[in-house]
Amino acid sequence: MTFNIQQKHALFVFLSLLIIFSGCGKKKTSTTKTKQAKAKEIQIDTALSHRLDEFAKMPKPSGKFGFYVYDLTAGKSVYAFKEHDAMPSASCMKLLTGIAGINLLGPRYTYNTITSVSGSTSNGTLNGDIFFKGGMDPLFNEDDIKEHAKSIKQKGIKNITGKVYISLAMREPVKAEPHWYPWDLSFHNYGLFYKGEDKVRQALKTAMKAQGIAVTDSQLVLERKDNAKAKNICMTIHPMTDVINKMWKNSSNTQATSLLYTIGHHINKLSDHPENVGVKYLRYFIKRKIGVKDTNIVIHDGCGLCTENHLSPYALVKILSYGYRHQYMYKIMKNELSISGIDGTVKALLRNEKLRGRIHAKTGTLSHPYGISSLAGYCKAANGHTLAFAIMGSDMSVLDTRELEKKLCMLMIK
Numbered sequence: 001m002t003f004n005i006q007q008k009h010a011l012f013v014f015l016s017l018l019i020i021f022s023g024c025g026k027k028k029t030s031t032t033k034t035k036q037a038k039a040k041e042i043q044i045d046t047a048l049s050h051r052l053d054e055f056a057k058m059p060k061p062s063g064k065f066g067f068y069v070y071d072l073t074a075g076k077s078v079y080a081f082k083e084h085d086a087m088p089s090a091s092c093m094k095l096l097t098g099i100a101g102i103n104l105l106g107p108r109y110t111y112n113t114i115t116s117v118s119g120s121t122s123n124g125t126l127n128g129d130i131f132f133k134g135g136m137d138p139l140f141n142e143d144d145i146k147e148h149a150k151s152i153k154q155k156g157i158k159n160i161t162g163k164v165y166i167s168l169a170m171r172e173p174v175k176a177e178p179h180w181y182p183w184d185l186s187f188h189n190y191g192l193f194y195k196g197e198d199k200v201r202q203a204l205k206t207a208m209k210a211q212g213i214a215v216t217d218s219q220l221v222l223e224r225k226d227n228a229k230a231k232n233i234c235m236t237i238h239p240m241t242d243v244i245n246k247m248w249k250n251s252s253n254t255q256a257t258s259l260l261y262t263i264g265h266h267i268n269k270l271s272d273h274p275e276n277v278g279v280k281y282l283r284y285f286i287k288r289k290i291g292v293k294d295t296n297i298v299i300h301d302g303c304g305l306c307t308e309n310h311l312s313p314y315a316l317v318k319i320l321s322y323g324y325r326h327q328y329m330y331k332i333m334k335n336e337l338s339i340s341g342i343d344g345t346v347k348a349l350l351r352n353e354k355l356r357g358r359i360h361a362k363t364g365t366l367s368h369p370y371g372i373s374s375l376a377g378y379c380k381a382a383n384g385h386t387l388a389f390a391i392m393g394s395d396m397s398v399l400d401t402r403e404l405e406k407k408l409c410m411l412m413i414k
Contacts, residue, residue: 052079063396073385086296090364093304111137116230124158138258149207151234249344260302316390373401
């Protein structure tokens with residue numbers, strides 16, 4: 001969303017009032033100890049445990065397979081089958097990346113791209129400089145940059161005596177993880193800031209010239225420079241939840257990779273390899289925050305394309321449980337995860353009237369070098385309890401694993 005400076009002021013006032021009033025009349029929440037004490041009194045569905053036991057013992061195609069179902073309402077395990085076996089997670093890795101991003105950046109984090117101007121304008125000539133500051137926004141594209149050029153024109157600027165300083169968080173284009181397959185990097189699908197500084201400079205030059213603004217190559221300077229006296233004239237704002245929506249509902253690898261870069265850049269703004277910093281944070285987060293200390297857990301990227309990524313059903317359920325315990329996270333997860341029979345990647349996978357709206361989950365699928373499929377999320381059970389579940393298959397046909405995933409979901413809602 002792009003705003004001129006007047007719209008930006010109005011938005012600031014609105015958000016300020018919203019924050020003030022949202023704080024009024026809040027009720028105190030019960031303590032964690034009280035919740036845990038109450039949870040001990042709640043019983044799990046033993047009939048479900050029996051159904052899952054039969055499911056675990058039924059004949060299956062050859063390959064690796066495991067699942068784990070946990071009753072979040074009761075705070076107790078319902079059933080576990082090879083839950084600690086680590087397998088390639090595919091896109092279920094995006095659950096970890098999203099939760100870690102929300103935890104680190106906060107639920108209201110936004111990507112902001114700003115154009116500001118210093119100096120004065122006379123007869124169409126700006127006696128000063130223009131500052132274009134781009135961060136890690138993966139949704140910023142050529143149409144957005146055209147809006148920034150249009151804002152410059154609306155200030156009556158046709159010529160510039162000074163420079164156009166282009167300040168970018170990333171200078172090099174996004175890189176493929178060493179274990180990705182060559183065709184997995186859809187470079188053209190990445191946002192403008194992930195295509196390298198030359199692409200950004202050319203896009204800004206083209207947009208300005210299309211608005212009748214004269215600018216030469218020598219005036220376009222790639223330099224991280226600020227001017228305290230410069231006035232903002234245009235701002236593009238994209239909330240992080242828009243990125244999470246695309247990476248969870250539609251399993252976007254580009255958005256998940258971009259969020260990994262964002263995490264890394266937030267931790268170390270001077271690093272030339274924010275993706276490496278981001279991966280280190282995911283490893284820290286799952287071990288220290290989530291509490292999964294199994295040595296067989298392997299994390300190489302933030303999107304799950306690397307076949308050497310290894311999570312377990314237990315690890316995925318622990319990630320989901322962490323999100324559930326933090327209500328602001330859980331609210332985002334319920335909104336942005338794919339919903340069975342309604343939207344995203346589980347719309348078709350779990351197309352069954354009995355399942356419709358009962359499952360909020362993330363899929364994971366890789367067909368190379370062998371079948372990899374996973375499904376993890378939340379389920380509203382027949383007894384009204386909320387379940388966290390994860391089911392993973394490897395070294396078996398993706399179609400066979402998907403049938404097992406559907407079977408598990410049907411068993412949980414009976």
